[in-house]
Structure formats: C-alpha cells, structure tokens
Amino acid sequence: MPFDRPERLAVLPPYLFIDIDRKKRAAIAAGKDVIDFGVGDPDRPTPKFIIDRMAQAIYDAKNHKYPFDTGVPEFRLVAAAFFKKRFGVTLDPQKEIIALIGSKEGLGHLPLAVINPGKVGLIPTPGYPVYNAATIFAGGVPYEMPLSEQNGFLPDLAAIPADVLDRTALMFVNYPNNPTGAVAPLDFYERCVHLAKKHDFIICSDAPYTETYFDENDRPHSIMEVPGAMDVAIEMHSLSKTFNMTGWRVAFAVGHPEVLASLAKVKGNMDSGVFGAIQHAAITAMEGIDRPEVAEIRRIYKERRDALVPMLNKYGFATELPRATFFVWSKCPEGYGSMECASKLLEEAAIVAIPGIGFGKAADKYVRFALTVEKERIAAAQSRLAGIKW
Numbered sequence: 001m002p003f004d005r006p007e008r009l010a011v012l013p014p015y016l017f018i019d020i021d022r023k024k025r026a027a028i029a030a031g032k033d034v035i036d037f038g039v040g041d042p043d044r045p046t047p048k049f050i051i052d053r054m055a056q057a058i059y060d061a062k063n064h065k066y067p068f069d070t071g072v073p074e075f076r077l078v079a080a081a082f083f084k085k086r087f088g089v090t091l092d093p094q095k096e097i098i099a100l101i102g103s104k105e106g107l108g109h110l111p112l113a114v115i116n117p118g119k120v121g122l123i124p125t126p127g128y129p130v131y132n133a134a135t136i137f138a139g140g141v142p143y144e145m146p147l148s149e150q151n152g153f154l155p156d157l158a159a160i161p162a163d164v165l166d167r168t169a170l171m172f173v174n175y176p177n178n179p180t181g182a183v184a185p186l187d188f189y190e191r192c193v194h195l196a197k198k199h200d201f202i203i204c205s206d207a208p209y210t211e212t213y214f215d216e217n218d219r220p221h222s223i224m225e226v227p228g229a230m231d232v233a234i235e236m237h238s239l240s241k242t243f244n245m246t247g248w249r250v251a252f253a254v255g256h257p258e259v260l261a262s263l264a265k266v267k268g269n270m271d272s273g274v275f276g277a278i279q280h281a282a283i284t285a286m287e288g289i290d291r292p293e294v295a296e297i298r299r300i301y302k303e304r305r306d307a308l309v310p311m312l313n314k315y316g317f318a319t320e321l322p323r324a325t326f327f328v329w330s331k332c333p334e335g336y337g338s339m340e341c342a343s344k345l346l347e348e349a350a351i352v353a354i355p356g357i358g359f360g361k362a363a364d365k366y367v368r369f370a371l372t373v374e375k376e377r378i379a380a381a382q383s384r385l386a387g388i389k390w
C-alpha cells in the first residue's frame with residue numbers, strides 16, 4: 001500500500017547537514033584523519049559525582065515506577081534554589097517549575113500547549129530547527145526573525161509587522177545562542193516582555209547554554225530577571241550542556257504557571273515524565289553547580305576557544321570570541337557560500353564544520369565550529385587551515 005506522508009512532515013525544510021555528513025563518512029571510510037568540529041555534543045563524560053548518585057538511585061525500587069510527571073518535589077525545589085542563587089529570581093516550585101525530558105522535548109511540545117492553528121510562531125533564524133518544526137506540527141505559522149551581525153545577532157523587534165504581532169501566539173528566543181554564540185543583554189529581554197504584553201503573546205526563552213560562559217563577571221541573564229516576565233514568559237533550562245549530560249535527557253521549564261500547566265497537560269498525554277533515578281542524579285548535579293568539576297567543563301571550552309578563534313581569523317574566517325556556548329560562528333572567506341566553504345574544508349583539510357545554511361537562509365555566509373574537540377586536535381587543524389587556498 002502506498003504511504004502518504006502527512007503534509008506536516010512534507011513541509012519541513014530538508015535536512016541540510018546531510019550532504020556534509022555523507023562527505024564526512026566518505027572521508028573517514030577513505031582513511032582520512034577527520035577533525036570533527038561539527039558535533040554539538042560534549043565530548044567529555046558526565047562528572048563522576050553525578051554518575052555515582054545515579055548508580056545508587058537506580059537500585060531504589062521507588063524509581064522503577066512511573067515517575068512524577070512534572071518532576072519529583074525535590075527536583076523542583078533544587079531547581080528553584082539554583083534559580084534563586086544564580087538569577088536572583090524566586091520561583092514557586094509547585095507551579096512555576098516542571099521537569100522535562102530534555103529541553104528539546106519541552107520545545108517540541110510547547111506549541112501544542114500555546115498555539116491555536118493558524119496563529120503565528122516567531123522563530124529566530126538561524127536557529128535550532130525544533131522551533132520551526134514544532135510550530136508547524138501544532139498547525140501554527142512560522143514567521144522568521146533574522147539574526148544579523150549588525151544587530152548583535154538579536155532579532156530586530158521593530159521590524160516585525162504589526163499585523164504579524166497581532167496574530168502571534170508564541171515567540172522563541174534563544175540566548176546564549178546556537179549557532180551564533182551571541183548573548184542577550186537584559187534590556188533585550190525587557191523589550192521582548194514589553195512587546196509580548198502589548199500584543200498578548202507568550203515568550204519561550206530557550207536557555208540551555210546559560211552556564212556555558214567564559215567569564216565569571218559576564219554570566220548570561222535569564223529573561224525571568226525582568227520584572228513582569230512571569231506574566232508572559234517561560235524559560236527552558238537544561239542539564240545537557242552544563243554537566244555533560246546530553247544523553248540523560250533531563251531539563252526543566254520555569255515561568256508562567258498557566259502555560260506550564262498547559263504544557264504539562266500536553267506532556268501528560270504524550271509521555272510519563274523523566275525516569276526517577278535520572279531526576280535524583282539531576283538533583284545532585286544541580287546541587288553541585290559550584291563544584292570544581294563543573295567549572296572545569298567551562299575552563300576546557302575556554303581553552304579550546306582561545307586556541308581556535310585566533311587561528312580561524314588568521315586563515316580567512318572573520319570570527320568574534322563568543323562569550324558563551326561552545327560554538328564558534330565564523331564568516332566564510334570572501335566569495336564563499338556556507339555549503340561550498342564547508343565542503344572545501346572537508347575535502348582539502350579533512351575538517352568538519354557545519355554550514356550556516358542548515359540553520360536557515362539568513363546564515364549562508366557562516367560556518368559553525370563546535371568546541372567539542374580536544375586542544376591537541378585543534379592544534380593539528382592549524383597546518384591544515386594554513387594549506388587551503390581560498
């Protein structure tokens with residue numbers, strides 16, 4: 001029987017990383033020593049103190065049952081304590097925090113909880129592809145907000161037409177930003193909150209990289225620091241990058257209680273929450289936010305950043321030092337589109353970078369390097385970059 005793929009899948013943009021992925025596999029199969037800056041997944045293991053807690057929790061039979069779907073009370077209490085200490089924001093752990101099976105899960109389900117079919121979802125581009133896909137799955141209409149270098153990779157809020165704003169149900173913002181590495185100043189969040197109140201929409205601040213910063217005196221903000229944000233915003237935080245826990249699937253959302261209740265209702269019909277043992281390991285992780293093992297994760301990315309960025313600038317890629325995230329966003333050498341640039345890097349230097357076009361048309365002059373590569377390998381990239389004629 002022929003299978004008719006539903007329209008909502010057919011309208012998703014093509015997966016543009018596939019071409020580079022295919023070339024990477026071919027290079028590896030041909031015996032090339034590939035240096036892979038493509039993978040946005042921490043290369044180091046989860047710190048041992050978290051694994052040790054998991055090892056205990058997994059034997060506790062209480063954790064073998066269906067988990068509490070919005071998170072065990074202690075998970076929410078500890079997340080609230082983290083939020084208070086880090087951002088100075090007081091949250092009600094009962095109503096203003098829910099556990100997520102990774103922030104991707106929360107982002108994927110959120111539009112079903114917030115967007116009526118035909119209403120607009122404002123999507124940053126370049127951006128994490130889930131915002132667009134989830135808006136479409138909910139029957140929403142994505143409207144792209146370009147992030148340009150001139151505007152500090154922040155969307156130009158004044159450029160969004162009033163009739164679009166009036167049809168908007170949800171706006172996604174993501175800082176520290178994947179893929180550009182940009183960090184949002186607090187006054188940007190203030191302007192978002194003001195706009196959302198004026199036009200009556202909800203903001204989702206996707207913030208999995210707030211703890212991947214490089215300067216203790218320049219720590220990223222939370223939108224929840226803005227007075228009145230609780231009336232219009234939720235924010236998603238993840239343990240994935242902060243603690244090298246991408247595979248564990250645990251995160252949490254904070255903010256507007258009715259939006260969280262609506263998200264919990266969607267989730268209640270789709271999943272049954274985060275595995276209890278993982279929630280207990282996550283509690284230990286969050287309680288350990290100030291431990292040296294966590295600072296060491298940041299130190300390693302900073303060391304790699306400081307090795308890679310000057311090298312890229314020397315060999316034709318205009319690149320700013322990112323203040324947060326483990327991404328380096330580089331302008332392709334003059335005259336190159338991102339796909340052509342990434343192909344040349346791979347073919348002539350066996351270096352993998354992600355072409356910007358994969359994150360949206362607005363990013364076709366850029367490639368993304370992830371700092372998930374050991375510093376010795378970054379050093380080895382130097383002579384290869386030097387050998388390319390652009």
Ligand SMILES: Cc1ncc(COP(=O)(O)O)c(C=O)c1O
Pocket residue numbers: 040101102103104105128174177178206208237238239240246250251
């Ligand atoms: C901007 C952004 N949001 C969300 C996620 C998903 O993270 P999680 O592991 O919490 O699902 C990622 C992962 O790469 C990301 O880059």
